[in-house]
Amino acid sequence: MKETISKTEDQWKETLSRDQFIVLRQKGTEAAFTGKYYDHKEKGVYLCAACGQELFSSDSKFDSGTGWPSFFKPISSEKVEQKPDLSHFMVRTEVLCSRCGSHLGHVFDDGPAPTGERFCMNSLSLDFKKEEDSPEG
Ligand code: FE
Numbered sequence: 001m002k003e004t005i006s007k008t009e010d011q012w013k014e015t016l017s018r019d020q021f022i023v024l025r026q027k028g029t030e031a032a033f034t035g036k037y038y039d040h041k042e043k044g045v046y047l048c049a050a051c052g053q054e055l056f057s058s059d060s061k062f063d064s065g066t067g068w069p070s071f072f073k074p075i076s077s078e079k080v081e082q083k084p085d086l087s088h089f090m091v092r093t094e095v096l097c098s099r100c101g102s103h104l105g106h107v108f109d110d111g112p113a114p115t116g117e118r119f120c121m122n123s124l125s126l127d128f129k130k131e132e133d134s135p136e137g
Pocket of ligand 1: 048049050099100
């Protein structure tokens, strides 16, 4: 069975910054070109900023030109949930962390090969864990 994390919104407020809370828990969107990861090119893994689950590898990151960190796939499909989002007079697919249910961004079908998908994420929804320079052992 999959491990999930369930907290009240008051509990999330204690662990998240105000801006993170607005995006992760209230489905906000950061302004384009303002986040810390849209132009971030280090090798490593992007984690859910709310619960720490590993979501995306830098190997699947690409420059979409949108001003948001963009990936053509998650580390595995179980890491994210996808849900229809009809808000703001648009038909979009919302992407949520499968472990804690926090909002990450949206996925679109205009991404590059090999998947054709574009996971358009908020930097505020992500943390980054840099790849170690030399493998252990
Ligand atoms: Fe999470």
